[in-house]
Amino acid sequence: MSWAARSGMLRGMHTVTFPRPGPAAGDVVARQTDVVVATHALTKTFGRGAAARTAVDRLDLVIPRGVVYGFLGPNGSGKSTTMKLLLGLLTPTSGSVRLFGSPLDRRHRGALMARIGSMIEQPPGYGHLTGAENMRLVQRMLGLRQAQVERALELVRLTEHRDRLVRTYSMGMKQRLGIAMALAREPELLILDEPTNGLDPAGIEEIRNLLMSLAGEGVTVLVSSHLLDEIDRMAGVLGILSAGRLVFQGTRAELMRHSVPDLLLVTPRPQAVAPGLLAGLGGTEGAGPAPDGRSVMTPTQAGVRIHGLAPDAVAELVRRLVAEGVPVHELRREPQSLEDVFMDLTGGARVL
Ligand SMILES: Nc1ncnc2c1ncn2[C@@H]1O[C@H](COP(=O)(O)OP(=O)(O)OP(=O)(O)O)[C@@H](O)[C@H]1O
Numbered sequence: 001m002s003w004a005a006r007s008g009m010l011r012g013m014h015t016v017t018f019p020r021p022g023p024a025a026g027d028v029v030a031r032q033t034d035v036v037v038a039t040h041a042l043t044k045t046f047g048r049g050a051a052a053r054t055a056v057d058r059l060d061l062v063i064p065r066g067v068v069y070g071f072l073g074p075n076g077s078g079k080s081t082t083m084k085l086l087l088g089l090l091t092p093t094s095g096s097v098r099l100f101g102s103p104l105d106r107r108h109r110g111a112l113m114a115r116i117g118s119m120i121e122q123p124p125g126y127g128h129l130t131g132a133e134n135m136r137l138v139q140r141m142l143g144l145r146q147a148q149v150e151r152a153l154e155l156v157r158l159t160e161h162r163d164r165l166v167r168t169y170s171m172g173m174k175q176r177l178g179i180a181m182a183l184a185r186e187p188e189l190l191i192l193d194e195p196t197n198g199l200d201p202a203g204i205e206e207i208r209n210l211l212m213s214l215a216g217e218g219v220t221v222l223v224s225s226h227l228l229d230e231i232d233r234m235a236g237v238l239g240i241l242s243a244g245r246l247v248f249q250g251t252r253a254e255l256m257r258h259s260v261p262d263l264l265l266v267t268p269r270p271q272a273v274a275p276g277l278l279a280g281l282g283g284t285e286g287a288g289p290a291p292d293g294r295s296v297m298t299p300t301q302a303g304v305r306i307h308g309l310a311p312d313a314v315a316e317l318v319r320r321l322v323a324e325g326v327p328v329h330e331l332r333r334e335p336q337s338l339e340d341v342f343m344d345l346t347g348g349a350r351v352l
Pocket residue numbers: 046047053054055073074075076077078079080081082226
């Protein structure tokens with residue numbers, strides 16, 4: 001049976017109406033929907049006493065069926081640990097995981113894992129075996145049909161390279177073989193940890209297209225990255241981690257709604273816009289770096305760009321500029337890029 005046909009089946013369907021959970025549940029996750037992954041206050045602390053370190057901190061993830069969920073966060077923010085918790089490879093310190101509507105406990109784990117394909121950290125595969133031989137191992141281990149293996153190789157476009165030793169594969173081919181191994185059992189949920197790591201733009205594009213087409217067939221894809229660019233164009237829902245906390249969850253459009261557009265001040269005398277002019281104007285405090293480490297005020301060709309000013313603060317700034325006799329040729333808002341919003345979120349401790 002094809003994924004498309006299977007995704008329409010009621011097997012394991014779990015329909016819930018969500019109260020708006022956790023930090024910033026988005027429209028996509030808040031509406032009545034079929035949820036594949038839901039965690040509640042999921043927490044993992046490594047070590048004890050003074051050495052204790054909380055890698056994942058009270059996470060409320062909600063992943064609807066059939067989306068690409070982009071799991072973003074800087075290195076060390078807890079993405080891999082979360083994925084291992086979802087796969088039962090680590091035990092939570094507290095909190096819970098539900099997959100396809102069932103709790104991830106000892107009783108359900110086997111049945112739940114049979115519906116999931118994953119690639120965590122390094123791409124798997126033995127270098128001294130060919131692609132086909134590696135796939136045969138997976139086939140035997142999982143009791144798969146030959147047709148399933150063939151289809152997985154075809155999906156990742158490795159059919160013609162199947163008889164080459166894996167150690168001769170490029171990084172992109174190794175990643176694709178790892179994805180084929182995860183795909184062979186025709187999972188309903190695919191969990192991939194940084195599958196675009198080390199790939200060139202063409203390789204990234206290829207993985208992006210593959211994951212989007214799988215989601216189009218009803219497969220739910222959870223994919224992590226520390227690079228926004230790699231995720232942005234494929235993910236229908238974004239979850240952003242910072243130091244183990246989920247600082248945002250929702251669509252790209254919802255994320256952009258949290259942005260404060262920059263202010264562009266066009267003046268022939270940018271040097272007259274002293275940092276002191278911004279003193280006390282909201283959270284930016286004039287001189288010095290913003291919480292994300294970027295400068296609040298950046299010189300541009302025609303003047304200066306000022307980050308994060310609320311409307312009242314702009315009115316006060318205009319008054320000060322006039323009082324100081326700074327010639328203002330133009331003052332306008334310019335939307336922040338998605339990258340800027342991401343940096344604001346992950347650089348500071350702000351929780352949306
Ligand atoms: N087994 C472990 N024992 C102790 N600390 C751990 C263990 N696994 C992860 N950590 C710590 O937990 C934190 C989160 O790590 P994790 O690998 O989940 O982050 P990540 O977002 O996936 O980052 P990366 O992209 O670098 O893998 C890090 O500080 C890491 O050192």
